[in-house]
Each structure stands twice: as structure tokens, then as C-alpha cells.
Amino acid sequence: MDxxxxxYLTVTAAGRLVMQGWWGSEATARRKFSSWVGEYGTMxxxxxxxxxxxxxxxxxxxxxxx
Numbered sequence: 001m002d003x004x005x006x007x008y009l010t011v012t013a014a015g016r017l018v019m020q021g022w023w024g025s026e027a028t029a030r031r032k033f034s035s036w037v038g039e040y041g042t043m044x045x046x047x048x049x050x051x052x053x054x055x056x057x058x059x060x061x062x063x064x065x066x
Contacts, residue, residue: 005023007023033048
């Protein structure tokens with residue numbers, strides 16, 4: 001796996017992909033996550049997910065899973 005694309009961020013709304021991006025730095029990906037929550041979080045049905053593809057796990061989601 002290419003570490004420059006380890007952290008994968010997506011925005012979906014109503015089940016459709018709206019935006020996606022990849023970063024090698026977790027700190028950068030987390031900043032983008034926060035930015036995207038502010039920018040896209042008001043879309044109806046928005047869901048923002050940050051995945052660590054190196055570990056194969058979800059780092060964080062918005063809104064939080066209850």
C-alpha cells in the first residue's frame with residue numbers, strides 16, 4: 001500500500017458519494033475531516049468517514065455512531 005494514501009476520507013449524502021480524498025498524514029486527514037464536517041455537515045443525510053486503510057479500520061465518523 002502507498003503510505004501517501006493511507007488515510008481515506010469520504011463524504012456521502014443520501015447514500016451517494018459527494019467527496020473523497022486521501023492523505024499520508026493522519027494529522028492532515030483529521031484537519032480535513034473537521035473542515036469537511038463544517039463544510040458538508042449540513043447536507044441532508046450527510047455522513048463523513050475517515051478510514052485508516054493501513055490498519056483497515058475506521059478512525060472516526062460524523063455524526064457519531066450511537
